Amino acid sequence: MSHAPAAGVNRVDVEAPAKVNLFLRVLGRRDDGYHELQTLVAPIGLADTVSIRAGRDADARELSLSLSLEGEPALTQSVPADGSNLVLRAARELAEAAGVHGFAEVRLHKRVPAAAGLGGGSSDAAASLRALNELWGCGLATDELSAIGARVGSDVPALLADGPALASGRGEHVEAVPLPGFSCAVVMFDFAVSTADAFGWWDDDGGETGPDPQPSLATLTAGEGGGAWLEALRSGARNDLEAPVMKRHPVIRRVRDRLLERGAGAAIMCGSGPSVAAFFAEGGRLDESVAAELAGMSGRPVVTAGSWTPKAGA
Ligand code: C5P
Numbered sequence: 001m002s003h004a005p006a007a008g009v010n011r012v013d014v015e016a017p018a019k020v021n022l023f024l025r026v027l028g029r030r031d032d033g034y035h036e037l038q039t040l041v042a043p044i045g046l047a048d049t050v051s052i053r054a055g056r057d058a059d060a061r062e063l064s065l066s067l068s069l070e071g072e073p074a075l076t077q078s079v080p081a082d083g084s085n086l087v088l089r090a091a092r093e094l095a096e097a098a099g100v101h102g103f104a105e106v107r108l109h110k111r112v113p114a115a116a117g118l119g120g121g122s123s124d125a126a127a128s129l130r131a132l133n134e135l136w137g138c139g140l141a142t143d144e145l146s147a148i149g150a151r152v153g154s155d156v157p158a159l160l161a162d163g164p165a166l167a168s169g170r171g172e173h174v175e176a177v178p179l180p181g182f183s184c185a186v187v188m189f190d191f192a193v194s195t196a197d198a199f200g201w202w203d204d205d206g207g208e209t210g211p212d213p214q215p216s217l218a219t220l221t222a223g224e225g226g227g228a229w230l231e232a233l234r235s236g237a238r239n240d241l242e243a244p245v246m247k248r249h250p251v252i253r254r255v256r257d258r259l260l261e262r263g264a265g266a267a268i269m270c271g272s273g274p275s276v277a278a279f280f281a282e283g284g285r286l287d288e289s290v291a292a293e294l295a296g297m298s299g300r301p302v303v304t305a306g307s308w309t310p311k312a313g314a
Contacts, residue, residue, distance in 0.1 A: 009055035010135045016050050016127035017043035018118035019159060020184060020270050020277040020306070022220060023213045023237035026202055034154070034170040035199050038213070040220065040237075041119075041155075042164040042179055044277075044306040046186065048120060049109040050087070050127045054135040056102035063095045064103040071110035078114045078192065079121070086125035090152045094129055097148055098138035113300075115192030117271035122155035129160065146174060155271070164221075164308065180225030182279055184306040185264070185286035187255050189274040190299030193245055198272035201244035210238045226281045230265030233279055237268060245273040252276060255297055262290040282307070 022040040029035050048071075065088050069076040079085065083092070091104050106128065112120035129145050132138070140148075142160060149156030154171030164179040202208075213220075216236025223229040246253040252274050259267040264278035264286070278286055286294075291302040 009053060011051070011053040012131050012135060013049055013051045014127045014131050015047040016112075016120075016123040017045070017047040018112040018120060018123065018186070018306075019043050019155070020118070020186070021239060021268065022179075022233060023268070024239040024241060024271065025210055025213060026199070026207070026240040027209055028207065029199075029203055030170070035202070036169065037171065038166070038168050039158075039171075040164070040166055040177070040213070040217075041158045042308045043123075043159070043162075044184060044186070044308055046112060046118070046303050046306055048112050048124055050124055050131065051107040051109070052104055052128065052131050052135060054102065054104040054132055056100060056136055058101055060101040060103070063092065063101065065091050065106075066104075067106045067108060069108050069110060075110040075113055079108075079110060086121040086152055086156075087128045090125040090129050090149065090156070091132055093148045093151055094132055094138065094140075094145075095136070097144070098136065098140060100136045100138065102136065104132060104135070113188055113192075113275075115194060116188055116275045117193065117269065117273045118186070118188075118275050119155045119159055119271065122153045123159045125149065125152050126156050126159035129156075146172070163311070177221045178310065179221060179308060180223055180229055181282040181309045182225060182229070182307065183282055183284050184280065184308075185259075185278045185291065186270070186303045186306050187259070187276045187278070187294050187298050188300045188303070189249075189251070191249070191274065193249070193273045195272040198241045198245050201248060202241055205244045205247070208240060208243065210240050211236075213237060230279060230281060233266040233268075237266065239269045241272050242269045245269065249274055251297060255294055258290075258294060258297070259286075262287065277306070282309075
């Protein structure tokens, strides 16, 4: 594909999937205030839609960016529509890096709640970077987009991987990994947890790092899926932010425990929480009556049909 600067106006609709963390290990606090981590991330079917109309204008003095939000008020009201939105920050960073003069109009249909541990804002930013790289004809490679994404948010590089990925550093080192297909349900809550707070609570509580997930990693990434895979996830995977976040929000622990009692193969808090993902073998799903009970505990409908399906030939 050629990457000559795009003339005229182009538009595209792209999906920005939520992510779940299969494990998240916090290794320690760094001098810059961020935390060194190791995490295994997978995109799932629940997704925002990012619709972008964009073009270049060599005569334009300024970059013109606009953003409008769509979706249920409960989802959009906590999302900023100004320049602090990660989509507009990503667009501005990309335009600066690639010397773009022109415009972008973004419509963002939210389905993934903000500050839920599901990477919603970061995924919107990742999808926008990929789309604008094409629409503006910037021609940047994925590692260049990833470096720009890391300036916008620590989760953005992993979400640019467009599939399961191991992330380390503060999130900027990303390695794509294979994962067998799985099904999951996601319990979301009617409250948010700020990522900065979750890492701060980890510090305050003495900063415990879980066991090295390396022994389970081979089974998780090379396994066939099904029972052995779920067992490796259940026994070897943990999220070091769970204990400090659950201590402040005990309902998350009650939901996690209930999911395990009611048949989930594994149940792990997503990122810095509060959402909890319940994992099943491919095709499995959470019983509707359990989903209704959990929605009563969490204050939000449970997404029962999340999944990761490897791409054909991957
Ligand atoms: O990178 P991002 O803006 O998403 O991070 C939000 C906050 O989460 C940071 O300001 C920092 O307090 C915390 N964080 C961290 N270590 C990471 C990622 C995020 O301490 N690896």
